[in-house]
Amino acid sequence: MLLVGKYGVVGLLLGSILPTGYSLDPTTHHGVKYDNSNPHTGDFSHELPFHHIHQTHHDLEADDGYSHIRIIFTNDIHAHEEEFSTLGSDCKDADMEEHTCYGGAGRRQTIINRLRAGYKRSLLFDAGDVFQGHAIYNYYRGNASAVVMNAQRYDAMTIGNHEFDDGLKHLANFFEQLEFPVICTNLNFDKVPRLAKLVKKHMYLEEYNIAVVGVTTTTTQFISMGEELDQVEFLDAAEAVQAEIDLIREKYPNILSIFLLSHNGYLQDQDLASKVSGLSFIFGGHSHTYLSVDHPHDPDSRGPYPTAVLDKDNKPVYIVQAKKFGEYVGFVDLTLNQEGRIEWLSGQPVHMSDKIPQDPDMQTLVNTLLEPLHSLRTNPIGKAIPDMRQELCKTGECLLGNMVTQAILDHANEKKRVDKPEADKVDIVLINSDVMRAGIRRGIVYPIDIVNVFPTGNELVEITMTGQEIRQAIEASVTEVSPVDGKKVTGFLQVAGLKVEYEFKKALYSVLVRDPRVPLEKLPNGQVDHKSLKGWKQLDDDTPYTVLATNFLSEGGDHIFPKSYTYHSYGRLSSVLLEHVFREPVLNPKLDHRLYSPS
Ligand SMILES: *[C@@H]1O[C@H](CO)[C@@H](O)[C@H](O)[C@H]1NC(C)=O
Numbered sequence: 001m002l003l004v005g006k007y008g009v010v011g012l013l014l015g016s017i018l019p020t021g022y023s024l025d026p027t028t029h030h031g032v033k034y035d036n037s038n039p040h041t042g043d044f045s046h047e048l049p050f051h052h053i054h055q056t057h058h059d060l061e062a063d064d065g066y067s068h069i070r071i072i073f074t075n076d077i078h079a080h081e082e083e084f085s086t087l088g089s090d091c092k093d094a095d096m097e098e099h100t101c102y103g104g105a106g107r108r109q110t111i112i113n114r115l116r117a118g119y120k121r122s123l124l125f126d127a128g129d130v131f132q133g134h135a136i137y138n139y140y141r142g143n144a145s146a147v148v149m150n151a152q153r154y155d156a157m158t159i160g161n162h163e164f165d166d167g168l169k170h171l172a173n174f175f176e177q178l179e180f181p182v183i184c185t186n187l188n189f190d191k192v193p194r195l196a197k198l199v200k201k202h203m204y205l206e207e208y209n210i211a212v213v214g215v216t217t218t219t220t221q222f223i224s225m226g227e228e229l230d231q232v233e234f235l236d237a238a239e240a241v242q243a244e245i246d247l248i249r250e251k252y253p254n255i256l257s258i259f260l261l262s263h264n265g266y267l268q269d270q271d272l273a274s275k276v277s278g279l280s281f282i283f284g285g286h287s288h289t290y291l292s293v294d295h296p297h298d299p300d301s302r303g304p305y306p307t308a309v310l311d312k313d314n315k316p317v318y319i320v321q322a323k324k325f326g327e328y329v330g331f332v333d334l335t336l337n338q339e340g341r342i343e344w345l346s347g348q349p350v351h352m353s354d355k356i357p358q359d360p361d362m363q364t365l366v367n368t369l370l371e372p373l374h375s376l377r378t379n380p381i382g383k384a385i386p387d388m389r390q391e392l393c394k395t396g397e398c399l400l401g402n403m404v405t406q407a408i409l410d411h412a413n414e415k416k417r418v419d420k421p422e423a424d425k426v427d428i429v430l431i432n433s434d435v436m437r438a439g440i441r442r443g444i445v446y447p448i449d450i451v452n453v454f455p456t457g458n459e460l461v462e463i464t465m466t467g468q469e470i471r472q473a474i475e476a477s478v479t480e481v482s483p484v485d486g487k488k489v490t491g492f493l494q495v496a497g498l499k500v501e502y503e504f505k506k507a508l509y510s511v512l513v514r515d516p517r518v519p520l521e522k523l524p525n526g527q528v529d530h531k532s533l534k535g536w537k538q539l540d541d542d543t544p545y546t547v548l549a550t551n552f553l554s555e556g557g558d559h560i561f562p563k564s565y566t567y568h569s570y571g572r573l574s575s576v577l578l579e580h581v582f583r584e585p586v587l588n589p590k591l592d593h594r595l596y597s598p599s
Contacts, residue, residue: 066343067256067336069208070122072115074108075263075285076160076324077126078133081105081148081366083354084325099354103326105148105366106358111329111350112152113359119333121208124153127285128160128216128263131174133325133457135376135447136369138575141166142174144369150179151365156203158214158261159184160285165571168192168228175199183214183261186240188233195232202244204252211248213241213279214261217268217286229568237264238275245278256340259283266291266302266321273309273317280342281306281318281332288324293348305349306332318342322349373447381578382445382585390453393433394492395504396595400439401494403589404453404573405429407580408460409496412548412570427513428465429496430473430549432558435573436494440587450581454574459551461567468541470498471511472562473553478502478595484562491558499536500595509598512536513545530593 083091083104091101116122130145131137137144142163149157159182163171175182175198182199189196203212215237220229245258257280262269265287273282292301306318322330332347350356372379388400408429438452465473476482477493478500501509514536521532539545550557550573556564570576581587 065338067208067334067338068119068121069210069334069336070115070119070331070347071125071259071281071283071334072112072122072329072331073125073127073283073320073322074326074329075127075283075322076129076288077145077326078129078162078324079131079137079145080134080325081136081144082134082370083107083358084134096354101354103352104358104363105152105326106360106363107352107356108326108329109152109359109362110356111352115329115331123155123205123208125212125259125261125283126154126157127261127283127321128158129162129285130157130160132162132165132572132575135373135451135574135578138447138578139373140369141170143177146174146177147369148362148365150177151362154178154180155205156181156183156212156214156261158182158263158285159187159199159216160263161217161220164220164229165569168195168231171195172198183212184216185213185244186215186218186235186237188235189231190233191231202248204248204255209252209254209256211252211255211258212261213244213248213258214263215241215272216263217265237262237268238272241272241279242276245276249278256336257281257334257342262286265289266307266319269319269321270307270309273311273319275312276317277312277315279311279317280340281334282320283330284319284321287321289321290323290328291319291321291349305330305347306345316342318345320347320349327352376447376451378446380444381447381450382581382587384440384442384445385586385588387442388440388587388589390433390436390439393436393494396492396597397591397593398433398494399589399591400436400453401431401433402496402591402594403440403587404436404577405431405494405496406589407577407584408548408573410584411576411580412460412462415570427497427545428470428547430470430493430547430553431573432491432550432553432560433494434491434558435550435552445581445585445587447578447581450578451574453577454572458573460548460570460573460576461551461554462570463547463549463554463565463567464544465547465561465565466541467513467539467543467545469562470545470547471508471539471541473560474498474500474502474511475508476560476562478504478508480505482559482562487559489559491553491560493553493560495594498539498594499533501598502595503597503599511539513539528592530591 080103083101085091085095086100095101131142172194181203183203184199185201189199218234258278259281260279262282262284263286266284266289269282269284289302290300291303291305292298293305295301295304306320308316308318311317320330322328328349328351330349334342335344337343386399390400392398393401435458436453440449472483476489480489482489497514499512518535520535521529523529553561554565554567
């Protein structure tokens with residue numbers, strides 16, 4: 001029988017059961033069994049009975065010929081060092097009253113401390129995507145994550161796709177600050193010597209006689225920042241892992257176990273597990289999957305914790321993951337026999353509810369990191385001259401749309417100037433107005449106002465569209481009917497780099513694109529005459545244009561674009577806009593006739 005106990009079961013029973021030789025039965029690999037009949041199991045989904053952890057101290061450290069290892073892990077923290085609400089946004093007073101504030105580095109630290117205190121032989125892993133998702137990232141980039149992770153004494157992490165969001169230099173800066181190794185087996189950094197030095201293909205832990213390999217999703221090459229990624233070769237995850245396992249086993253023939261840190265997603269982890277041999281455990285991420293020891297009775301769970309899959313040799317590989325943002329900290333306790341077979345297995349994702357106290361030292365560190373971010377609510381970062389209302393953007397040109405699309409254009413061209421000066425400038429920005437969820441009031445601007453415009457985490461992406469495709473998208477937007485298939489369209493595009501003449505819901509008359517060779521017409525007072533068409537030329541149907549759009553549109557969202565596109569990501573829209581305001585604190589957009597109706 002496979003007894004994957006909740007913590008209490010193992011804590012209370014391990015000492016006595018282990019010698020009688022409980023072992024894993026691979027035939028039960030689909031539904032991992034655990035004993036719920038024991039009255040000591042308790043309800044861990046709400047509260048962690050810490051005394052159980054401490055109580056296990058002696059049992060699990062027993063010198064009984066077995067190897068006991070506790071692995072604590074996190075995944076997809078996405079810069080959530082401070083507690084957060086059910087929406088993943090900052091925790092407000094109402095959330096506190098309703099006890100719906102979760103996570104944060106302070107709570108993670110408490111649990112990490114307690115799990116370590118119960119078990120000397122423990123390791124702490126992260127499965128990637130520590131970047132992106134909270135203003136703390138926009139402000140510090142990876143620096144805050146590095147400080148927190150170093151303080152928490154991680155033993156290893158692998159690379160998430162969002163770690164690439166700000167380019168390779170930035171990634172290397174982050175890795176350089178880490179006091180623990182970064183493991184990724186399926187990336188080839190031969191063309192980026194700095195990263196080749198910083199990223200290890202595997203890690204061997206002599207004290208434990210185990211090794212750790214790592215993988216990241218190969219879709220990163222399509223969903224993350226463009227050009228620079230050409231320098232990185234993404235290898236098939238299963239093949240790379242198998243090759244590394246073979247190498248490790250040759251080097252350390254008596255190795256007990258090999259673990260994988262995977263930023264590849266729950267389904268992909270299962271697929272990989274079935275294709276390899278010699279791997280015992282996968283600490284996963286990327287898909288933000290919540291797994292539960294109570295699966296399928298736990299309605300929120302997507303699978304059992306751990307999920308067991310038979311590998312190529314019919315041996316079980318166990319997969320765990322702990323949702324996202326550090327709402328859970330996962331752990332597993334492994335008892336390996338001298339051949340490295342997992343004899344005992346237990347653990348659970350521990351919910352970082354507000355019942356878990358925040359570790360005072362870590363919380364002090366987080367509060368210090370957050371201090372400059374009080375600017376989010378209290379320290380002004382800029383000033384809005386006009387009111388920029390969001391609802392106006394759904395039917396025509398609007399100040400908010402003009403400000404946002406210009407910010408995007410500036411950001412992208414600045415990025416290109418720095419990273420790749422020889423690249424073409426970005427021509428055109430197209431965003432769906434619904435991606436902007438709040439307007440900006442005239443007066444002092446706080447970062448929170450910017451974050452509120454784009455609270456959803458939509459990303460800015462770069463794609464290539466032909467002139468014809470752009471025209472089709474614009475026509476769909478202004479007429480609310482797709483010219484490709486006649487279907488209804490519900491979104492409206494805000495644009496930069498184009499001049500569109502149309503009649504709302506009726507017709508598209510023309511789409512002009514800026515002709516950089518011809519200066520714009522000026523009025524006698526020196527200002528640009530926005531009504532003049534001088535300096536603009538017809539969009540050419542066959543010419544490919546570089547377009548910045550939202551990932552939503554590029555994936556076919558709202559049915560506005562004539563097809564879906566593969567894209568390179570520039571990161572979240574909120575980051576882009578925040579950076580714009582840090583650079584240009586006075587927001588004073590004007591209407592310039594980019595979307596105009598003759599009537
Ligand atoms: C992050 O830390 C590096 C190294 O100390 C520093 O050069 C960089 O300016 C920091 N970045 C931010 C955004 O704080």
